[in-house]
Amino acid sequence: xxLIQPVLAIDSGAAGSLAALAVFLLYTATVLxxxxxSHRRLATRRFLNEYFLGxxxxxxxxLALTFGATSASAGSFxxxxxxxxxxxxxxxxxxxxxxxxxxxxxxLLGKRLNRISRQTGAITLPxxxxxxxxxxxxxxxxxxxxxxxxxxxxxxQCTLGxxxxxxxxxxxxxxxxxxxxxxxxxxGWLPVGVSADYLLGLLLFAVLVVVYTxxxxxxxxxxxxxxxxxxxxxxxxxxxxxxxxxxxxxxxATAKMAAMTPPRLGEVVFESSVPAPPGGYRIASDVWLELxxxxxxxxxxxxxxxxxxxxxxxxxxxxxxxEITSPSEIxxxxxxxxxxxxxxxxxxxxxxxxxxxxxxxAGQPGVYVTAPGPSAGEETGFLPLGxxxxxxxxxxxxxxxxxxxxVRLMAFDTTASLRRAIAGLSIYSALIYFPLVVIFCxxxxxxxxxxxxxxxxxxxxxFHLTDAVDLRWLAGLIIAAPFAAAMxxxxxxxxxxxxxxxxxxxQQNLNPRARERTLRRMSYLCTVAIGFVAVLxxxxxxxxxxxxxxxxxxxxxxxxxxxxxxxxxxxxxxxxGALAAMVGGLAAYLGLYLAGFALYQSxxxxxxxxxxxxxxxxxxxxxxxxxxxxxxxxxxxxxVRKFFGQ
Amino acid sequence: MKExxxxxxxxxxxxDIRYGRNFLNARFExxxxxxxxxxxxxxxxxxxxxxxxxxxxxxLALILGIPGWVFWGVVVPWVAAVLFSVWFSLFFMADDDLGxxxxxTDEEETSRPD
Numbered sequence: 001x002x003l004i005q006p007v008l009a010i011d012s013g014a015a016g017s018l019a020a021l022a023v024f025l026l027y028t029a030t031v032l033x034x035x036x037x038s039h040r041r042l043a044t045r046r047f048l049n050e051y052f053l054g055x056x057x058x059x060x061x062x063l064a065l066t067f068g069a070t071s072a073s074a075g076s077f078x079x080x081x082x083x084x085x086x087x088x089x090x091x092x093x094x095x096x097x098x099x100x101x102x103x104x105x106x107x108l109l110g111k112r113l114n115r116i117s118r119q120t121g122a123i124t125l126p127x128x129x130x131x132x133x134x135x136x137x138x139x140x141x142x143x144x145x146x147x148x149x150x151x152x153x154x155x156x157q158c159t160l161g162x163x164x165x166x167x168x169x170x171x172x173x174x175x176x177x178x179x180x181x182x183x184x185x186x187x188g189w190l191p192v193g194v195s196a197d198y199l200l201g202l203l204l205f206a207v208l209v210v211v212y213t214x215x216x217x218x219x220x221x222x223x224x225x226x227x228x229x230x231x232x233x234x235x236x237x238x239x240x241x242x243x244x245x246x247x248x249x250x251x252x253a254t255a256k257m258a259a260m261t262p263p264r265l266g267e268v269v270f271e272s273s274v275p276a277p278p279g280g281y282r283i284a285s286d287v288w289l290e291l292x293x294x295x296x297x298x299x300x301x302x303x304x305x306x307x308x309x310x311x312x313x314x315x316x317x318x319x320x321x322x323e324i325t326s327p328s329e330i331x332x333x334x335x336x337x338x339x340x341x342x343x344x345x346x347x348x349x350x351x352x353x354x355x356x357x358x359x360x361x362a363g364q365p366g367v368y369v370t371a372p373g374p375s376a377g378e379e380t381g382f383l384p385l386g387x388x389x390x391x392x393x394x395x396x397x398x399x400x401x402x403x404x405x406x407v408r409l410m411a412f413d414t415t416a417s418l419r420r421a422i423a424g425l426s427i428y429s430a431l432i433y434f435p436l437v438v439i440f441c442x443x444x445x446x447x448x449x450x451x452x453x454x455x456x457x458x459x460x461x462x463f464h465l466t467d468a469v470d471l472r473w474l475a476g477l478i479i480a481a482p483f484a485a486a487m488x489x490x491x492x493x494x495x496x497x498x499x500x501x502x503x504x505x506x507q508q509n510l511n512p513r514a515r516e517r518t519l520r521r522m523s524y525l526c527t528v529a530i531g532f533v534a535v536l537x538x539x540x541x542x543x544x545x546x547x548x549x550x551x552x553x554x555x556x557x558x559x560x561x562x563x564x565x566x567x568x569x570x571x572x573x574x575x576x577g578a579l580a581a582m583v584g585g586l587a588a589y590l591g592l593y594l595a596g597f598a599l600y601q602s603x604x605x606x607x608x609x610x611x612x613x614x615x616x617x618x619x620x621x622x623x624x625x626x627x628x629x630x631x632x633x634x635x636x637x638x639x640v641r642k643f644f645g646q
Numbered sequence: 647m648k649e650x651x652x653x654x655x656x657x658x659x660x661x662d663i664r665y666g667r668n669f670l671n672a673r674f675e676x677x678x679x680x681x682x683x684x685x686x687x688x689x690x691x692x693x694x695x696x697x698x699x700x701x702x703x704x705x706l707a708l709i710l711g712i713p714g715w716v717f718w719g720v721v722v723p724w725v726a727a728v729l730f731s732v733w734f735s736l737f738f739m740a741d742d743d744l745g746x747x748x749x750x751t752d753e754e755e756t757s758r759p760d
Contacts, residue, residue: 089713092720093694099720099727100686103734107679111672111742118745250711258706369706369713371698385695392687415741422735426728434724569673571663637663646666 021172023476024165027231027483031212034223038216046516049123050217056118058222058412060420065229066222067106068425069488070404072232072432077482078160081461082454084440087375087382088257088368091437094383097395098433102425104396110409110418112568116643117410124496125403125560126504128410132567132643133575133635136509141582143504145559146403149552150493151530155537157493161209161486162202162538167459168479169204170197191540202538205486210531213491214524218411221491228484233431235481238474240435242465243442253442259365260326260444262374263451266355267318270307272347278311281348286450288333289321289350300324300333301352302449309348320452323355325363329448368444376451386610394614398554401561404492458482490534498526551593558585558617562625570629571640577629584628585621589613668742675739682734686727693719 042050049056058066084091113128120131126146130139169175176197183196190199212220247253270283285306291299301323307316324330360381361367361374368374371388372381383391399405412418443461450457462478502522507514514522562585563578592613596605605613697715707714712721 089716090698092716093690093698096690096694096720096724097686099690099724100683100731103679103727103731104683107735107739108676111668111675111744115668115742115744251708252711254708254711254713366706370700370715371694385691385699388691388694389687392691396683415739415744419735419739419741422739423732426731426735430724430728434721569669569676571665641663644665644669645663 018172019473019476021169021476022473023480024168024483027480028208030227031208031224031487034227035212035216035220038220038223041219042217050219056114056411056413058408058417060417060424062222062226063106063408063412063417064102064421064424064428066225066488066492067102067405067408067421068428068432069225069229069232069485070408070492071101071105071399071402072485072488076433076436077232077458077485078164078455080436081440081443081458083382084437085443085454085457086451087373088444089254089437089441090371090373090381090383091440092434093371093388094391095395095433095437097392098429101396101399102422102429105400105405106409106418106422106425108400109406109565109568110412110422111415113406113409113564114412114418116568119643122410124499124503125406125410125564126500127508129563129567129578130504130508132639133578134639135575135578138575138578138582139504139508141579142560143500145582145586146556147497147500149556149559150403150497151533151537152552153556154490154493154497154530154534157486157490158202158206158534158538161205161483161490162198164459164479164483164486165201165205166197167456168476168483169201175200194540199539202535206531206535206538209487209490209494210528213494213531214527217523218495221488221495222411224491225488228488229428231477231484232481233428235478236432236435236439239439239462239465239478242469243439243446243461246465246468247442247445250438250442253445254369256328256332256445257368257441259328260368261363261365262358262361262367262376263325263449264323264355264357264362265376265452266321266323267353268301268303268307268321268350269318269353270309270316270348270350272309272314273349274347275312275314276309280311280313281309281316283307283309283316283348285319288449290334291350291352293352299352300330301350301355304450304452318353321352321355322449322451323352324449326365333448368441384610386607387612390612390615393618394554394612397561397618398557398614401557401564402553403556403560404489404496406560406564407492407496494527494530494534497530498523501526501530554612554614554617555586555589558589558614558621562618562621566625566629571644572634573625573629574632574635576632577625580628581621581625584624585617588620589617592616667740668744671740671742675734678734682727682730686723689723690719693723 080091080095083094116132117123117128120128122128122131124143126139126142129142130136179195179197179200182200182203183190186196186199190196212224216223244250244253247256268289270281272281283303283306285303287303289301289303291301293299301321303319303321305319307319309316324333356376357363358374358376359379360372364374367381372383372385375382409418412421440457440461443457447457447460447464450460459475459479462475463472466472466475466478502519506522507519511518559582563581566573566581567578592607593603593605597603599606607613608616694715697719698713709717
């Protein structure tokens with residue numbers, strides 16, 4: 001194994017990267033083609049209705065896959081695999097609510113939302129609320145809440161998209177040259193810590209998504225969602241087959257996991273007894289090191305970051321590393337990798353700076369195959385029972401309450417399409433989510449020692465699996481899956497924000513007599529502007545962004561699910577109840593996060609009785625909505641007759 | 647199911663308003679969906695709560711390579727939920743009228759000069 005390379009050396013082979021580039025270009029060309037055809041349809045339809053809702057013409061396949069692809073954000077293909085890799089089989093319980101999500105997500109609100117949006121001619125969710133309650137204030141409040149939270153949610157999706165492009169194309173010389181060119185152009189204004197290759201990835205991702213979303217509108221988004229849904233399915237099943245074949249079957253993999261104990265996490269440094277040459281030394285990431293401790297006992301450590309000893313220096317900065325602790329795993333790694341001693345120059349030696357055991361599970365075999373799963377930081381483990389209940393509520397009901405999903409329910413053509421889409425998506429979700437758990441449980445066995453940087457387990461596993469069978473071009477297709485997931489979320493959210501601004505703010509409140517040509521220009525302009533804002537935010541994402549994602553995702557659900565559901569099913573529900581449900585749910589949810597910040601000085605929320613703030617947000621929204629409606633006058637009879645009568 | 651879903655007066659606070667078929671069918675179906683979700687919650691979290699929170703792996707039973715608690719607590723209810731969802735959506739849900747699509751007037755609308 002060649003550990004020492006010149007500082008600017010490329011880490012992995014170019015053949016796989018060229019394959020990835022070919023897949024990327026093919027994918028891009030297809031997406032742009034779909035946008036072109038969608039744009040041509042725009043000319044023959046009423047603009048706003050077609051651009052933002054596809055003229056309510058979604059059939060079963062399109063509805064199922066656009067619903068599925070929009071729900072599967074980039075997190076499904078980056079965050080979820082990393083959690084499985086880190087915590088093991090307990091993630092099957094964490095994600096289990098997806099068994100019923102398609103039925104809940106589409107069946108609970110689908111028929112009623114579609115009918116009322118047709119009755120009112122509404123093309124956005126705030127417009128449905130505004131018309132249902134004849135309340136401009138409610139429409140504006142929901143527009144503002146939605147636009148703000150969706151914009152925040154867009155930023156990390158763009159960040160993930162940029163990281164995926166960099167991962168996909170980063171080894172290609174052309175990409176590296178372009179990044180160097182960008183670095184020289186951007187010198188002086190590029191924020192500290194932002195690399196040019198990341199910025200290039202962000203620009204490529206953003207330009208592609210903004211162009212096809214702006215040009216093609218809702219129909220392009222749906223068609224690309226269908227393509228992306230199929231890419232995700234193909235990627236997952238390719239990985240599943242290869243992973244099972246290479247672990248020797250699932251029984252073998254699970255038995256090995258059962259014998260594992262969680263690793264220790266810490267840092268190592270590389271030291272040279274003489275100053276490094278002018279070019280410095282670069283020690284690649286993911287290097288296995290067999291080190292002896294002070295008692296002479298052998299320790300197996302894997303670095304998770306590249307280390308650099310600069311020219312003239314004798315020591316690298318500390319880099320993240322993982323120490324394997326299971327005897328059987330150590331033996332297997334040493335045997336499989338024929339690791340005798342690292343191939344370091346005589347002058348360079350690694351040294352462990354620190355290694356810390358897991359807070360839960362250290363030294364205990366079996367924690368990867370049972371609940372709550374091991375945890376590096378939480379003594380209660382990854383998934384205590386209260387959180388398991390919370391997540392079961394979260395995925396099914398929170399998914400139902402996402403405005404992005406609700407908008408799709410306003411766009412299908414007939415009830416028959418809805419029924420077939422529910423059946424199709426139920427099967428599709430089962431074919432995606434449970435296989436992901438199996439694949440990344442196998443990854444723990446096949447690619448051990450990446451516990452400090454588990455977010456990259458998806459591409460690493462893809463290359464590992466395809467390298468082993470000498471089919472590296474397949475990795476391009478597999479890695480396209482998370483790229484597709486990121487794009488399908490960003491395009492949908494961009495369009496929703498744009499529709500809210502154009503329809504709910506501009507047309508409904510500022511210029512009700514706006515001509516179609518004006519609305520068309522406004523729509524294009526808004527979509528581009530929102531993409532621009534998201535890219536600006538993603539150039540240097542705020543530090544607590546990850547927490548903001550969780551917060552905004554839940555915040556959208558607690559704000560919208562109860563008011564929309566009661567608006568559709570409770571004739572007595574009125575505008576005061578809707579406002580109370582929206583504000584009450586969000587206030588309870590926000591309050592528990594703020595209380596957590598005040599008590600713990602961190603972003604961990606207060607969880608009364610062990611339940612997530614989302615559960616309390618739903619309860620508060622329901623109670624305040626009910627009380628708000630009961631305490632005030634019943635809605636006018638004509639409204640009840642209009643929306644609930646024959 | 648479909649035959650029995652005729653428009654009717656039921657549970658109405660206002661006796662003068664006859665509820666529409668779309669509303670009554672959707673409300674009944676939503677209640678059943680929530681019941682199905684509750685069954686899944688109780689089965690999955692209940693079974694896993696009893697069987698999964700014990701790391702004495704020496705007695706870990708594997709079924710098709712899957713830990714026993716995952717098989718009975720997640721895989722089996724997942725398969726049951728998919729079968730139920732397919733049956734419910736394809737054979738139980740009623741085909742209700744959603745009203746006229748505003749897209750149907752598109753030709754007329756687009757011919758209007760700006």
